Amino acid sequence: MAIRTHWTVIHVCGHEVSHDLSGRPADRRASFARWLQERDCTACWKAAREQDGAGKEEWLAAKRAEEQQAAAEWAAQFDMPPLEGPERALAWAERSRHQLVTAAYGALVTDGSWDEADWTVLEDKIRTITRAGWWIDQRDTEGTDLPELLDAATSDDIGTENPFR
Structure with missing residues (x-):
């Protein structure tokens, strides 16, 4: 049978x-x-996923807006230069820069052995990197690695005041 x-x-x-x-x-x-x-059943499972997806998309949009607001306020407070690159990458790069630099400050100054003078030197280097793609590329980096990454940045990553460059 x-x-x-x-x-x-x-x-x-x-x-x-x-x-x-x-x-x-x-x-x-x-x-x-x-x-x-x-x-x-499959139909109910798909309907539940669609509802969850809409909720997740709204939550993610709200979270991104909150992160963008924090990054913009931080950039204004610490006189960070605007980033250069494709329009669609700028917001992501600004959030990435904010997250990496604040993580670095926490690891090196707050929890580490650096003093404010050491940080000021690093902060000046941070201001020179204006290519949005560089900050996006470093988004998963540990904060303690930022000094070495800044030293490894190439001339393509560093902004210039010369408009005819």
């Missing part, structure tokens, strides 16, 4: 769905059908 391939499952959402389990090994079909009973 052949093991059945179609199972009628009543999902936790209350929907009754016939599932073709012929793609599964015969000895795993019954346990998979039991597992399906503990889940929403």
Whole structure:
């Protein structure tokens, strides 16, 4: 006698769905059908994901706006120069710069052995890097690595006051 391939499952959402389990090994079909009973049907699962996705997108947009506001206030407070690059990369780069520099300050000055004079020298180097892509590239870097990264920056990353460059 052949093991059945179609199972009628009543999902936790209350929907009754016939599932073709012929793609599964015969000895795993019954346990998979039991597992399906503990889940929403496909239609309800997709609807729940769409609702969650909209909520996540709104949450992410609000978080990005909050981070952007903090980055803009920080840049104004510490007289950071505007970044250069494609318009769509500027906001991301500003947030990345803010996060990396504040992490570096925390690691090197607040928790580390640097004093404010050491930090002022580094801060001057930070102001020279105006290429948005450089800051985006460093977004996952540890704050303690910032001095070495600034030393490794190339002339393409450093801004200039010469408009004819």
